[in-house]
Amino acid sequence: MNSLNALQTPAAVVDVQRMQSNIDRMQNQVNRLGARLRPHVKTSKSWPVAQAQIVAGAQGVTVSTLKEAEQFFEAGVIDILYAIAMAPTKLDRAFALCQRGCCLKLVTDSVAGARAIAEYGRAKGHTFEVWIEIDTDGHRSGVAPESDLLLEIARELNRVGARLGGVMTHAGSSYDFDTCEALLQIARQERDLAVRAAHRLRQAGYACAQVSIGSTPTALSYDHLHGVTEVRAGVYVFFDLVMHNVGVCSTGDIALSVLASVIGHQPEKGWLIVDAGWMAMSRDRGTQKQKQDFGYGQVCDLQGNVLPSVLMTGANQEHGIISVSIDEGEAIEQRYPIGTRLRILPNHACATAAQYPAYTAIMADGSVEQWERFYGW
Structure with missing residues (x-):
């Protein structure tokens, strides 16, 4: 990765x-x-x-x-x-x-x-x-x-x-x-x-x-x-968190994520600020009425592994707010320093994908390709 x-x-x-x-x-x-x-x-x-x-x-x-x-x-x-x-x-x-x-x-x-x-x-x-x-x-x-x-x-x-x-x-x-x-x-x-x-x-x-x-x-x-x-x-081609809550996939099946960078901290609130707001994730809150509310998305590490209890809980246009449960004695700035890269699983893959002109496809060997998306009506 x-x-x-x-x-x-x-x-x-x-x-x-x-x-x-x-x-x-x-x-x-x-x-x-x-x-x-x-x-x-x-x-x-x-x-x-x-x-x-x-x-x-x-x-x-x-x-x-x-x-x-x-x-x-x-x-x-x-x-x-x-x-x-x-x-x-x-x-x-x-x-x-x-x-x-x-x-x-x-x-x-x-x-x-x-x-x-x-x-x-x-x-x-x-x-x-x-x-x-x-x-x-x-x-x-x-x-x-x-x-x-x-x-x-x-x-x-x-x-x-x-x-x-x-x-x-x-x-x-x-x-x-x-x-x-x-x-x-x-x-x-x-x-x-x-x-x-x-x-x-x-x-x-x-x-x-x-x-x-x-x-x-x-x-x-x-x-x-x-x-x-x-x-x-x-x-099904990507799956998403709504489908996870429906019960037809696991988070490990979700193929689409948004790569974001940590750009700030609010330690007293347990927040990370990332450069992916609702323009990057969409405003879709499809999990809000389901059995598990994932906010604006489930946060993963750079390899795509779910970080338990780390969710994108708020979003402005270009700022994402990620809530983190920090272990006692470890500062949020130390665990996730400025520049840390995270991947966020979407609530609704169709809506999140629509925010982008292209995908970065991670191939089996770790290489990447750019895949264009179609736009318009």
């Missing part, structure tokens, strides 16, 4: 061995259950990371912005699911991608959205593949599997300019659980309701080839995937 001493701080550091272990774990899980894995690349937004997932066996990617779709297509990915309900104003960009050879899938959960896509496609002489988003847990978006609206949307997609490709869902509420039993229950619910929606569509005479489900907690909890064609998950 001596190569980290030469870096400017703060820096986003990826432990490639941990990352690869996470990739292999998820790929093996989905392979074992007989489905395809379509990773959500919004977490890393980086081609070297996605490339490692594809080499391991992933088929296609999921994106959350059209900019991601454009950039991953330019990198060589053809099969892309844009997993956000399609805004009509973005159809020009989606069409341009399709014209260039991208196998782009769009998503909608409304009659108006489906109609806009079909009308645009008809005007351009193009047929968009569209998946209907299913609400399986009341978390955010989607159509109830038993609703009349499901069939109404399918009817709009059964026109010139669009075709129904399948259904997709995301059990975002899985982040609220932290036992194997609860995660298995929400995983079964996500799977069964998506499969039910596809069955209703087929019974009504609509083709529904794809059933796409997934979140990192549920993907690691399914007991079977009968009726499912693919699984989507994203944050």
Whole structure:
């Protein structure tokens, strides 16, 4: 890890061995259950990371912005699911991608959205593949599997300019659980309701080839995937402290950390001041309502080993406040002198990664590489 001493701080550091272990774990899980894995690349937004997932066996990617779709297509990915309900104003960009050879899938959960896509496609002489988003847990978006609206949307997609490709869902509420039993229950619910929606569509005479489900907690909890064609998950590639609290990883699995330097002390408060504030870590306090609150992040030494009871408890824009429990007789300035380098594990890997234009990837031999991230919408 001596190569980290030469870096400017703060820096986003990826432990490639941990990352690869996470990739292999998820790929093996989905392979074992007989489905395809379509990773959500919004977490890393980086081609070297996605490339490692594809080499391991992933088929296609999921994106959350059209900019991601454009950039991953330019990198060589053809099969892309844009997993956000399609805004009509973005159809020009989606069409341009399709014209260039991208196998782009769009998503909608409304009659108006489906109609806009079909009308645009008809005007351009193009047929968009569209998946209907299913609400399986009341978390955010989607159509109830038993609703009349499901069939109404399918009817709009059964026109010139669009075709129904399948259904997709995301059990975002899985982040609220932290036992194997609860995660298995929400995983079964996500799977069964998506499969039910596809069955209703087929019974009504609509083709529904794809059933796409997934979140990192549920993907690691399914007991079977009968009726499912693919699984989507994203944050597993790095993991984070929220996932640690959910119970699907240990701190030793977390592959992303922020490298920071000690720039000051407040001995009477038990504080270190580091040069990584909320601009470096993000404001995400996702562990605040979980069983263990990690503040703004769990602090580790330069080698990535967790320092017990050392947390980033406060953050200003460029200053981070780290609270330390010092053994009797040892001054905080002596244990962590000015210039000491620490690594901080994030609450939410996606949010922390988004603060940086590139990652510093630590390879197995200790060397480092710079991996660019994609930006924008």
